[in-house]
Amino acid sequence: xxxxxxxxPWAAYRLRWKRRRLLWRGFRxxxxxxxxxxxxxxxxPGAVLCFAVVRNEALxxxxxxxxxxxxxxxxxxxxxxxxxxxxxxxxxxxxxxxxWSTGAGYRQSRFGADWLNRLLSRYGRGHWCLTLDADExxxxxxxxxxxxxxxxxxxxxxxxxxxxxxxxxxxPRGRLESGRYVAGQDPxxxxxxxDAWGHVVERQLPMENLxxxxxxxxxxxxxxxxxxAPTLNxxxxxRWRRGxxxxxxxxxxxxxxxxxxxxxxxxxxxxxxxxxxxFLPGIAARSAEEKRRGEHFGRPADFDRYYxxxxxxxxxxxxxxxxxxxxxxxxxxxxxxxxAWT
Numbered sequence: 001x002x003x004x005x006x007x008x009p010w011a012a013y014r015l016r017w018k019r020r021r022l023l024w025r026g027f028r029x030x031x032x033x034x035x036x037x038x039x040x041x042x043x044x045p046g047a048v049l050c051f052a053v054v055r056n057e058a059l060x061x062x063x064x065x066x067x068x069x070x071x072x073x074x075x076x077x078x079x080x081x082x083x084x085x086x087x088x089x090x091x092x093x094x095x096x097x098x099x100w101s102t103g104a105g106y107r108q109s110r111f112g113a114d115w116l117n118r119l120l121s122r123y124g125r126g127h128w129c130l131t132l133d134a135d136e137x138x139x140x141x142x143x144x145x146x147x148x149x150x151x152x153x154x155x156x157x158x159x160x161x162x163x164x165x166x167x168x169x170x171x172p173r174g175r176l177e178s179g180r181y182v183a184g185q186d187p188x189x190x191x192x193x194x195d196a197w198g199h200v201v202e203r204q205l206p207m208e209n210l211x212x213x214x215x216x217x218x219x220x221x222x223x224x225x226x227x228x229a230p231t232l233n234x235x236x237x238x239r240w241r242r243g244x245x246x247x248x249x250x251x252x253x254x255x256x257x258x259x260x261x262x263x264x265x266x267x268x269x270x271x272x273x274x275x276x277x278x279f280l281p282g283i284a285a286r287s288a289e290e291k292r293r294g295e296h297f298g299r300p301a302d303f304d305r306y307y308x309x310x311x312x313x314x315x316x317x318x319x320x321x322x323x324x325x326x327x328x329x330x331x332x333x334x335x336x337x338x339x340a341w342t
Contacts, residue, residue: 011206019254025118033100037092041247047074053112062184072147083085124240128152141338163237164262165272171316187277193321201264209252209259216316270339
């Protein structure tokens, strides 16, 4: 991919002010989240921290927590937003989780980014911070034998302070509602396939963040509107410092050099993947609810056809679909890279 032209000094000036405004937004929204289980005093120096905003994720969270504990997350800092299914109580019972509760609007908080920036600013400084959604499972080269401490030590040794990841939408062999999933089960046992090819990549100014599109959502729901397709790149792992801020979920971050660590599939630097488990059984009911709530990124009406398509219980599998088989397979396909981490 050709490098984007470097933005000029005026763009750099505007980005500095944008970063300050977003930090101020996070500070102002601090009273919207109330600590209900604050165990942050147990955080030890050097611990890898995981941050998230969740809503009604009692089904996914048992495996999500266990997966990232196995990778070496030392403490979870989670905002439970308007939960009604027991999610908050589950999180409060976990000794390695600090929980904040809120009934404030998700969209009005920039889809949770204001709350996360506040928690990252207060608790993340000096730590490697992994910021995820509840339907994302982080994987990276050697994750079956080397934990996050080993990964971040390698990044530290190279002077690299952030790491990019490709989001891979996983889906079942049959229709979306054809399977069965129980809490604590590995979602990959149900969501077995993904799209390995067909990604479109470009670098955006002025933040120099990536814009990666493709996968089953692009081909099934946005073929006629490709620019509306969901963004599949993120920068989920950052050694957090004072003044850092997420701009658009974890798709982009400031200062802008944090976005330069990743050029998408085929990039030779050390990169990971986020296994996206959105399409677990129950997606039709959740899509109907999300359509009603209208708190999606962008203009909610633009996603009505997308939600209607999910409610119809589609078949995303095609003869070109690939069965997921671990990080080594993703590396062979060029979707992640170990880079110099041999």
